[in-house]
Amino acid sequence: MSFVNNDHSLRIAIFDDNKNIRNTMVMILNSEIMFNVVGVYDSSKNSIKNLMSTKTDLVIIDIAASGFSGIETIERLKRELPYIQILVQTNFEDDALIYQSILAGASGYILKNGLKLTLVKAVKELRNGGSPMSPSVARKVINMVKHNMCHFSPVEQAANYKLTGREKEVLACIVKGKNYKMTGYELNISYETVRSHMKHIYEKLKVASLTELVAKSINFNIV
Structure with missing residues (x-):
């Protein structure tokens, strides 16, 4: 083919x-x-x-x-x-x-x-x-998620993942359920810039999926 x-x-x-x-x-x-x-x-x-x-x-x-x-x-x-x-x-x-x-x-x-x-x-x-x-x-x-949340202990202080200020802003938008286009519009940056930030965020948080990224961000108070 x-x-x-x-x-x-x-x-x-x-x-x-x-x-x-x-x-x-x-x-x-x-x-x-x-x-x-x-x-x-x-x-x-x-x-x-x-x-x-x-x-x-x-x-x-x-x-x-x-x-x-x-x-x-x-x-x-x-x-x-x-x-x-x-x-x-x-x-x-x-x-x-x-x-x-x-x-x-x-x-x-x-x-x-x-x-x-x-x-x-x-x-x-x-x-x-x-x-x-x-x-x-x-x-x-x-x-x-509801079942698993019952087993999580509150985290007093977020680990230092060395996210930049802009990366934290992008991550906060994603955690709120916004897609890449919506995030770019809210932060006044391009779609490709959002994608670039997300690649760095994935690397720093050592996650492999969006679901894992959001769960880790919430559970460890990253944003």
């Missing part, structure tokens, strides 16, 4: 062991001019080199895909390509898999049963700094 090269587009790779699902996703994504599908794989095995060569921005992965287990694949991707965005799309709605996917570094989690209606919207939300989730998944995540 050949792919159109567009330097201004969001470069997307797909991992799914179901040929029909792969073809459906390619068709849906190719309907958007700003999306560029740069790779389609039936397995995540030996994929890191390909993702690096195609300069992939976003990976859409079924956590049941063949090759490495889905969770291990997410962990490996975030370890070797830390700024790549990962969108999980699956038939599984199991609490443990959702929790493990988020901890591993996934930035979004949607169910396959609504791909035609939700895939483009989810990818756009990720591109704008959001964390898309199917409604039933979001409810499970909220319940997990």
